[in-house]
Amino acid sequence: MRLRQGGDCDFTRHRSGAIASDVAAPQRNTDRAGKHMKEVNIRYHDPGALVHTDWLEAHLGDANLRIFDCTTHLMPAGADTDAPYRIVSGKAEYDAAHIPGAGFIDLQGELSDNSTKLRFTLPSADQFAAVMSRCGVGEGARVVLYSADGIMWATRVWWMLRGFGFDNAAILDGGWEKWRSEGRPVSTEPCAYPPATFVPRPRLDLFVGKERVRTVLGDTNTVIVNALPSELHRGTNPSRYGRPGRVPGSVNVPAGRLIDRNTKTFVPLADASAKFSAAGVEPSRNVICYCGGGIAATVDLFLLYQLGYEHLSLYDGSMGEWAADASLPIETD
Numbered sequence: 379m380r381l382r383q384g385g386d387c388d389f390t391r392h393r394s395g396a397i398a399s400d401v402a403a404p405q406r407n408t409d410r411a412g413k414h415m416k417e418v419n420i421r422y423h424d425p426g427a428l429v430h431t432d433w434l435e436a437h438l439g440d441a442n443l444r445i446f447d448c449t450t451h452l453m454p455a456g457a458d459t460d461a462p463y464r465i466v467s468g469k470a471e472y473d474a475a476h477i478p479g480a481g482f483i484d485l486q487g488e489l490s491d492n493s494t495k496l497r498f499t500l501p502s503a504d505q506f507a508a509v510m511s512r513c514g515v516g517e518g519a520r521v522v523l524y525s526a527d528g529i530m531w532a533t534r535v536w537w538m539l540r541g542f543g544f545d546n547a548a549i550l551d552g553g554w555e556k557w558r559s560e561g562r563p564v565s566t567e568p569c570a571y572p573p574a575t576f577v578p579r580p581r582l583d584l585f586v587g588k589e590r591v592r593t594v595l596g597d598t599n600t601v602i603v604n605a606l607p608s609e610l611h612r613g614t615n616p617s618r619y620g621r622p623g624r625v626p627g628s629v630n631v632p633a634g635r636l637i638d639r640n641t642k643t644f645v646p647l648a649d650a651s652a653k654f655s656a657a658g659v660e661p662s663r664n665v666i667c668y669c670g671g672g673i674a675a676t677v678d679l680f681l682l683y684q685l686g687y688e689h690l691s692l693y694d695g696s697m698g699e700w701a702a703d704a705s706l707p708i709e710t711d
Contacts, residue, residue: 419648420646420647420648420651421647422647422684423683423684423685424683424684426546426548427536427547427548427549427680427683427684428549428551428644428684429549429550430550430551430552431550431551431552431557431560431562434522434550434557435562435563438478438479438563442518442519443519443520444481444514444515444520444522444571445477445479445481445521445522445523445524446480446481446482446513446521446522446523446524446535447472447476447477447481447482447483447524447525447526447554448483448485448523448524448525448531448532448534449467449468449471449472449526449527449531450465450468450485450486450525450531451465451466451467451527452466453465465486465497467484467485467486467487468482468525468526468527468531469482469484471526473566474566475558475564475566476564476565476566477524477554477557477563477564477565478563478564478565478567479565479567479569479570480565480569481513481514481569481571482569483509483513483535485498485531485534485535486498488509489501489505489506489509489535496671496698496699497671498534498671498673499672499694499695500538500541500585500672500694503542503578503580504578506538506542506576506578507577507578510539510542510544510574510576511573511574511575511576512573513569513571513574514571514572514573514574515544515574515576516575516576516577517574517575517577519546520546520548521539521544521546521547521548522547522548522549522550523535523536523547523548523549524550524553524557525553526555528553528637529552529642529644529677530633530673530674530676530677531673532549533677533679533680534673534676535547536548536549536676536680537584537676537680537692540584541581541584541585542576542578542579542580542581543578543579543580543581544576544579549680551643552641552642552643556641583691584690584692585691585692586691586692586693586694587693587694587695588693588695588699588700590666590691590693591625591668591693592706594664594666595625595626595707596627597664599663599664600663600664600665600666601629601658601659601660601663601664601666602625602628602629602666602667602668602693603628603629603630603631603654603659603665603666603667603668603675603678604624604625604628604629604630604667604668604669605631605632605633605667605669605674606624606630606632606633606674606697607632607634608632610622610624610670611624611628611632612624612711613708613709613710613711614710614711617697617701619670619698619700619701619702620701620702621701621702621708622701622708622710623701623708623709623710624697624709625668625693625697625708625709628709629657629658629659630657631653631657631659631678633669633674633677633678634674635653636650636653636677636678636681637677644680644681647681647684647685650681650684650685651685654682654685659687661685661686661687661688664689665682665687665689665690665691666691666692666693667679667682667690667691667692667693668692668700670696670697670698671696671697671698672692672693672694672695675692675693675696
């Protein structure tokens, strides 16, 4: 089943019953793309923030390594609620099989502000630090994040870690699907990382609210990027968030176009650079990314960061907040 108007991304039914996020039909890898990469050599700004399955398997025994499964499922919402989806933790799948040594992070249950109606909003520094400390993340730790049904769950946690001043974290390229498809080892053993002390050092500019977005509407020094699928960006169909459409003036670089459909890995940096450039997302401008709930937009942010963009922010409330607030302007095709 496809929900044309729903969620943080474009959704298809997963075998488990969850709505698996294809995030607007991920990019298919082609020979043309490979040729393009040979012609344009773009280096990763922070190569340590992206690790590959062979590296991770070789380093599973590292004493300072902290691996986390961040999987979350978005289920169809019930008829008795106005929520865009129902959130289900991926803990059951983690218990059934995970990368050896890995722990599990419950993104909504542990690392979101549950005092608000909005989903997946940033928790307080104290709450975040308490969870990270319990998970064994502190000074000297090397964190690797992965997820199933879309890498966006891992990139969301990565962006939060950066937002609280922790930079020694990486995304597993291809996530759980690539790890399993390659026949790499799995485990059912519980995580045994010893507690640590996580000291938050908030970077307040990495997350912005609706008032900041409203303030920069029409500002030529700022570009606002919508990571949702193009049909949601155009606003020509009903939206589960409320009013259909987009933040006025925003451009569209769907997160799904930044992921290879076959391998689940990120597209080559040259391809990502071309997509952002075509949309007018220039390194000299301030960039604010949004989506439905502040999740898929972190895929865009991860690649913009790797392309060397310096002025990056996430609109945390995204369309879950903007579309529901009638006082805020909205734009459609």
